[in-house]
Amino acid sequence: MKAALISTGSWVPGDPIPNSALTQFPAERLPLIQQKTGIAFRHYAGPGETTSDLALKAAQRCLAKAGFPAGQLDAILLTTSTPDRLIPATATSVQAALGASQAFAFDLNSVCSGSLFALHVADCMLRAGVYQNILVVSADIYSRFLDPQDFATYPYFGDGASAALLSTVPDDAPVGFAAAYLRSDGRGAELIQIPAGGARLPHARMKNPRDAFFKMDGRAVYEFAVTKGTEAVQMTLARAGLQPADLDWLIPHQANQFICEEIARRCGVGVEKLVTNLARRGNTASASLLLALDEMRDQADPAGRTICLVAFGGGLSYGAMVLRT
Amino acid sequence: MGKLGQVIRSTFGLDASFLLTAQTQLKEIPGWDSMNSVNLELSINAEYGLDSSNFTLTDETTLKELATQLNQ
Numbered sequence: 107m108k109a110a111l112i113s114t115g116s117w118v119p120g121d122p123i124p125n126s127a128l129t130q131f132p133a134e135r136l137p138l139i140q141q142k143t144g145i146a147f148r149h150y151a152g153p154g155e156t157t158s159d160l161a162l163k164a165a166q167r168c169l170a171k172a173g174f175p176a177g178q179l180d181a182i183l184l185t186t187s188t189p190d191r192l193i194p195a196t197a198t199s200v201q202a203a204l205g206a207s208q209a210f211a212f213d214l215n216s217v218c219s220g221s222l223f224a225l226h227v228a229d230c231m232l233r234a235g236v237y238q239n240i241l242v243v244s245a246d247i248y249s250r251f252l253d254p255q256d257f258a259t260y261p262y263f264g265d266g267a268s269a270a271l272l273s274t275v276p277d278d279a280p281v282g283f284a285a286a287y288l289r290s291d292g293r294g295a296e297l298i299q300i301p302a303g304g305a306r307l308p309h310a311r312m313k314n315p316r317d318a319f320f321k322m323d324g325r326a327v328y329e330f331a332v333t334k335g336t337e338a339v340q341m342t343l344a345r346a347g348l349q350p351a352d353l354d355w356l357i358p359h360q361a362n363q364f365i366c367e368e369i370a371r372r373c374g375v376g377v378e379k380l381v382t383n384l385a386r387r388g389n390t391a392s393a394s395l396l397l398a399l400d401e402m403r404d405q406a407d408p409a410g411r412t413i414c415l416v417a418f419g420g421g422l423s424y425g426a427m428v429l430r431t
Numbered sequence: 432m433g434k435l436g437q438v439i440r441s442t443f444g445l446d447a448s449f450l451l452t453a454q455t456q457l458k459e460i461p462g463w464d465s466m467n468s469v470n471l472e473l474s475i476n477a478e479y480g481l482d483s484s485n486f487t488l489t490d491e492t493t494l495k496e497l498a499t500q501l502n503q
Contacts, residue, residue: 132483135469142465257469258462314444321444324464 109232110275110282111431114400115168116268117160118387122147123264131257139261140385144363148264148388150249156190158199160267161245164393165200168241168269168400176204180237182211183228185220185244185392187420188251189213192304200243209241217298218359218419220244220392221268222288225415225427228272229283235274243269246391251300253319262362263320264388268396280410281430285346287338288425294330297323298420331365331418336372338426339416343373346428350374352412353428355402359417360384360394369416391419403431434478435498442474443467453495457488475501 124147125139140146151160161184169176182204184197197211216223221244228240245267252260275282302309302317312318335358343350356375358366363382370380381402390397395417402408408431418424436451443462445451457463457471468488475481479501486500 131469132473135472138465138469255470255473257473258464258466316444323462324466325462 107233107235107274108277108279108282109229109272110279111270111429112273113168113172113174113271114269114396114403115164115166115171116266116393116397116400117163117167118149118264118266118390118397119151119155119160120149122386123150125261128261130254131261135257143262144382144385145262145388146385149266151247151265155247157186157188157245157247158190158196158203160247160265161186161196161200161243161269162203164245164267164269165204165241165243168271169204172271174239174271176206177208179204179206179209179239179241181228181231181240182206182209183214183224183240183242184211185214185216185224185242186246187215187217187220187300187391188246188248196245197243206241216290216392216419216421216423218361218389218391218394219417219421219423219425220419221270221395222415222417222425222427223423225270225272225283226286226288226425229286232272232274239271239273241269241271242396243267244393244396246393248320248389248391251318251320253316256319258324259320259322262389264390266387266390266393266397268393268400270396270399284428284430285342286425286427287341287345289334289338289423291422294326294422297326297330297422328362328365330422331361332368332372334422334424335365335369335416335418335426338418338424339369339373339375339414342414342426342428348412348428353379353414354411355379355381355413357381357395357398357402357413357415359419360387360398361389361418435494435501438474438478439471439494442471451494453493453498455494456490457492457497458490463490
């Protein structure tokens with residue numbers, strides 16, 4: 107048997123926030139945001155909203171679309187790098203709220219590659235034949251970890267959540283996950299980080315308050331993303347025995363419009379097959395991949411599609427998967 | 432590099448191990464890009480009380496050239 111994508115769901119909080127609302131920055135510099143990244147709007151969680159709140163809404167939408175009762179879930183994998191708390195896992199809050207009484211639940215953190223890594227883990231768990239139904243939920247509230255005065259990071263992230271239900275199907279089913287290629291490179295660990303809040307630098311020992319905020323080497327990350335994103339797509343297509351022309355949709359992690367377009371170009375995938383929503387959502391970190399997939403599935407009939415998902419992010423981490431829906 | 436050096440180290444999160452000299456160009460500063468140039472602009476606004484029209488930041492601007500602009 108193999109695993110297939112049954113349903114997706116997503117949730118973004120509040121009203122869309124335009125670039126013009128970021129009044130802490132000079133008005134004449136705000137056009138740079140869209141010029142350099144393609145981002146025009148993002149959403150922010152409200153003061154009382156938590157990562158698990160967003161995750162729950164996405165999970166509920168996903169399950170409702172499939173008419174699937176939470177009580178039949180075997181496992182919940184929640185991806186986030188902005189958990190409700192260091193402990194316990196944010197996934198357990200979602201598990202309890204869903205009433206998924208038969209499921210075990212845990213968090214998985216591979217920053218912006220998290221959802222892709224979780225899909226692959228779930229795929230492997232299902233192929234092993236031990237479980238039948240797994241929910242992958244991805245949620246991040248990066249607005250809580252960004253320096254509002256940092257033009258190099260603050261404007262680009264939005265808050266959001268997404269979810270995917272995976273179930274076993276027979277090996278001869280026309281749907282399912284076809285191939286994957288995932289890698290990590292810890293030599294680049296310093297390029298994307300939130301320095302404080304963990305065992306390495308507890309908040310109480312911070313000397314620089316800015317260590318509590320997200321930081322990223324923009325130029326290095328751009329080069330990493332386009333190079334390794336391209337590698338991941340090409341390797342995955344090769345493993346699946348596919349050509350770029352066989353794809354219906356290429357869905358990258360929604361970090362930057364120009365990274366997405368460059369990966370598509372280098373892979374020989376036409377821009378008409380490139381799926382992006384970052385102009386309206388910003389970079390929603392681990393939620394972005396499934397958020398873009400869910401919104402695309404709502405816009406266009408997902409039946410009979412060959413889809414390549416590609417992600418890249420902190421770790422460094424990167425990878426791609428091909429699936430048929 | 433005095434005050435300007437401190438502003439740059441603070442803006443880009445540089446510790447003392449990264450050497451800043453009068454000949455250092457802005458593009459040689461780790462993290463320098465078009466987005467972080469806005470951060471430097473804002474830091475200079477705050478520390479020097481200068482409007483952005485009083486100075487120019489380019490990839491090739493050296494710290495000596497920038498200091499001269501800020502001191503004029």
